[in-house]
Amino acid sequence: MEGIDFGFGLSKSSSVQLDKVDLTLYRRLEALEPGVRVCMACGSCTSTCTAGPWSGMSVRKVILNLQRGKDVGRMLSCCMLCGKCTMVCPRGINTRHLILSLCRIYEKV
């Protein structure tokens, strides 16, 4: 709306209202790759990630951000599907399928 320029404005809250998060994308991903549920956030995938240095790719964060209703597009943009994350995951999550499925159903949050 047209208003007075105060030189400052309301900033969007960074806190996430967990009960109001739109989990549609996560639920769809869950249906395609149920392994997403067993992530224990150890971060192995992130530190081993080949694409990490270029896009901040982190499967851990992708999984978490999806559950917090945040956009994950940028992180996924440099994924090379090299499979290292799948190799190191202690919970045996098929992270490559997870990423591919997500790319497939992806809609910007």
Added chain:
Amino acid sequence: MRERFATGFDPFVLPFLIGMVFVLGYCFFGIFRILYQLPKDDRRRFLVSLITPRTALKNVWDIFCNCLLHVKLWKRNKLLGFMHSSIAFGWFMIILLGHLEVFIYCPERVHLFYYPIFFNYFVAENESTIGGAVLFFLMDFFLLLILTGIGLAIVKRVRSRFFGMRRTTRPSLLDRVGLYSLWAIFPLRLLAESFTAHISGGSFLTIPANWVFRQFLGNDLNLLPTWWAYSIVLGVFMVVLPFTRYMHIPAEMMLIPMRNAGLRIRHPRKGFAKVQVLSCPGCGVCIDACPMSAQKVNIKDCTVYLNRQIRRGNEKRIEEISDKCLLCGKCEAVCQVGVEGPRMRVAQRSARRYGLTPDFAAIDTAPLSRAASAAFSGAAGATGAAGAAGAAAGAAGVAGAAGAAGASGASGVAGAAGGAGVAAGAAGVAGAAGAAGAAGAAGAAAAGVAGASKVAFFSGCMTRLTPSVGKAVCSLLDKAGADYVWLDREEGLCCGRPLLTAGRIDAAISLIRKNEEVILGSGADTLVLSCPICYKMFSERYALPGVRVVSYADYFDEFVQQGRLRFEKSDICYVYHDPCELGRGCGIYESPRRLLGQAAGIAEAEKNREESVCCGGSLGSLTLDFAHREVITRKSLENLYSSRADAIATACPLCLSTFRRYSDRPVRDLAEILDASCRL
């Protein structure tokens, strides 16, 4: 010889005629449709190949060998080979002889489709003539051949294990109609010809049969109904043929020329892919071959089912099957027809739409290549001229110098055009950017002076998780005195193969472009790879002018031949596992064995080389989960254990870490074994 009917016609030929016209019409329509579906350049290429004498001859030869004689099947399984070739070749010969008869005896009837088929009904011939006796004998002989084949086929249907097949496909309803009508054709022909033999003549099969029948059957009454029956089953067979697995008979004749023309699958369903699908005979050889068939739940995910589901248009199953596959290539290796199971699957994957596509444009490769080019011992000279654009700029450069380096062996060589040649260490180094020139590298390779080149070692993503492999390769390069740099030691890009096999082809290509920048920018003229996944990708998909792409197995093999590496044979006996990508993927079977044989004892597993069993770790599969992979790995290990070797050797970091997870005996990479027994 006399014709029995002046009209040359009887209504019983109608079922056959209808079937014949239908199937021919269907096939012609199909051929035009497929030609239309081919991309323009592919179509042109295909048509040109048909009239090029060399390929045309090859086509005829291949069709004869594969479609009629089933040579490939003979090699694999004699009984199955005999069964198939007896039916196919026998039938072909009967048709050929039929035409021959018509040509010889009533050339004016040659335009009638049915005449050669029902010759014995229309033409009364006496076997007493030499021609008749020979022809009739041959006819009966081939009929007998076919009947033996049919007999075997019936046994196979009931007990496939007699044929060494553990599993086979269940035919669909139409397949059954086709199958039973096929089975019925030849006994009915025998019956019809036997009943007619006292009129139209016959040979060792038909005449005795005729005599037997005449003892208790009013022979002439049975004459026409048997010919009707024969015609009807022929008609039925031909009408259902396009909708059954027997479509592979005409389709394969299309597939062979297309393959010989060098076509590739460009569309998941149309054109070449369509021919592949139709060419699948549904024999199910791929079921037993598929490593996934270690588990019952995955049996229906091998290539034969992919083809079946594509024919049925069951999209859900097509997706499941194409995503699950390990892309190990074994089904293709064993397939009698040569259906490209892995490529078909990648094509299905590539048709998928994604809401998000990777974008590698923002990746800055300069630091990666700069770090590498600075690390070469000839860096001082090289950086000036090489830099990022150096590879191209210097391409024309020092071909001669590199060639000279070849001639003077491993001694120090001064580069000419690049400005500075630096002799470093024991091995001579042709400095200067020009060494990266295409001719230079080719010259170097031809002269066998790998030591004079700048070697980039690309370990790939997987090797980072099996550090022992990278360490061993570097140690061997050191021992051989190579001037090398570990290109992706700190950070590196993926080769793009995982993206490619996931069907994300555009993304893979953009990643390839990035990697090309790194490699060309590094100033290397030889790229050594420790990972067969990368090697396949680099050798097939990369445009690296002036850079020789080589797997470490081949590279070290050359070193051994040049005497730059020597090994002391240990008493450990290894069984060598052929990694899918290195063996079936790149055809490298011998150099790893040669190397291993020098460093240790070597044993062979029950299934090896082309038939090696995938370790189960493959990146090819998108959906196979960890538990299912474990079963595959254990099955693959069983095959290796069959050799009774002390330990397992392989040449792929992914196989290595997959096997190590479950193996009860040591698993080592070839490089590790070589390094351990290397004698300086």
Added chain:
Amino acid sequence: MENKNVLVIGGGIAGMEAARRLLQLGCEPVIVEQSDHLGGHVAGWHKLFPDMMSAPELVEQMAAGLDGVTVYYRTRVANMNRLGSGYSVMLSNGMSLQCGAVLISTGFRLFDASKKEEYGYGVYDHVVTNSDLEAWFGGAPDDRIPDSPARVAFVHCVGSRDLKAGNPQCSKVCCMTAIKQAIEMKEKFPSAEVWCFYMDLRLFGKKYEDFYIAAQRDHGIHFVRGRVSEVSEDIHGHVVLKAEDTLAGTPVKLNADLLVLMAGMLCNDDTQGLARMVHADVDSDGFMRSRDNIYRINESNRPGIFFAGACTGTKTVPETVAEARAAALDIYNYLNGRD
């Protein structure tokens, strides 16, 4: 008691303690030990948390109570069958025994850290395991450990909670061991920076939290919540760790002079062979299956076969000792026909 003989398989602390108690109760225990010494893993350990008691001394103390107990060293059970109300046992040294009850106290084996190749155990110069470090604390020379490390990294959960390593279970004691060893390292090398990379810190026991607080407060040990995914070696031979600091959400790298891998506990392979001999059940985690995991941990599903210690699952030393005593009492009651 018809047959007072009790076969104790495994002369670790569980077997020793049980044998000592059985002797006191009037039974005649026989210990079969595959190595040449008693005390098992504990004998090779340096100090035990939470009291920093000397492990060899503890073993010595326990061994002192074993006068009158027959111990067969370098011996295994070759065969074992149910015979009457007891068991007939053939040993690898040719002896045969008739015993009223059998106590399986075969303990655990340490996960082979070289199986986690990405950590470079056996490949890099400066990578050791928890047990290597403990042996070094005890005085055994180890040239992988530098003279004055500036940075030492501990990686928790090596071969535990890891499907890829074939063991999804938590090994329970490693968190505490890591903190204990980190403190000991810090005491040896006060100027060294010590880092612990963990997924979750599971410090459940008495005084464990005190150790954690002391590690942070008194020793300045750094804790990073993230699992190390790969390790490489730099040109100076330092190990380079890669992990994600999951709390900060950033990938981290550490150049360390020494990497200590907290190898987890797995069931001894031999134990499963024993289980087959007497048809005792093996649990889904590879350890022996107790009749239940609450009230009858010492009992197997077969009469006269009892368990003590880490053969049924990962245990601390005090838990093992307590279980051994309980098992001794259970066996005594069993031999006397009491439930």
Added chain:
Amino acid sequence: MIYQGKQKIWSDYQKELPSDGWFYVRSCIRQSFFPGSEKYFLEICRDLLGHDIYESPHHTTCGGIAYHSDTIPQETAMTIVARQFALMTEAGYKNLVTSCITSFGNYTEILETWREYPELEARIRENLWKATRREFEKPEYLAHASDLVHKFRAEIGERAVHRLVDVRTGEPLRIVEHIGCHYSKMFPHKGIGGAEYPCVLSGMVESWGGEVIDYPERRHCCGFGFRQYLVKANRGYSVSNTHKKFESMEPYHPDAIITNCPGCPYFLDRWQYVISEQTGKTYGRGGYGIPVLTYEELAGLVLGYDPWDLGLQLHQVAVEPLLDKMGVDYDPDAKYLGLNKKDILRPGLPTVLKCC
């Protein structure tokens, strides 16, 4: 919310305070923001209820704002406070009551610091002596003015002219109470009701007939936060905090907000205007805001003082809807007449927020 649970907590955090013998120190900013408040505190507690409260003309700022804005070290603030104590001692008083929450927090923090580090107190005594030749006793009781009003709430209630009840419906008015952060968040035992559920204001509201609203962001800061507001670049952060509070209390439709801090009423009041300009949203009914009052102003209304004498015309959000509900008679024409009926001029009107 379980009321008994709150009561249980309240019983743990009670403050014993004498009724008389108080040395009163004013706030720096309230006199300009809410000039009627401090005047009517003295009017009500000293003149009307007859308690002994003394104010010295020599007292100054406590240094709290400067301290929390990182412009002076704590030693300086301590010395200033020591001077206030000296004035109290010289005036013969033993108890100190502050008008300002930040002062209250500052005094409390200093006294607690001295208790922990007596050597620091000795040094401050020395500083004060060197600077002013004064000596001081530490106060026996330290209170915030709202503590005293809370203590006298029943007396005020007895004399109430208007109760906190909607005269048209008979329903109690719904009041949001907002406590200044420095009141008890630093030292919970120093505030009535503790830090989580302070009852200093809710006690007043309840005894005067109103109903206190518990809303999710009840504990949240008003958004002032010193540096957040004082640095203009951070001001968006400040207003965002306030916005969060309003969004959270909106569904309860509060009739008024009552505060005990100098900054809170100011920001809760003024930011309603800024938010309305930036988002077009107002939180009261019919385009009005939610009136924000200090506890003195509310006590004044309850006791029947003229709203314009209480200084309510200086609020950004119009108080008339509240006055109407309480049944307070007021002369709309007299709104902008100051002391002695002097015209203080009409302010410009906002574009969104309705201000009569």
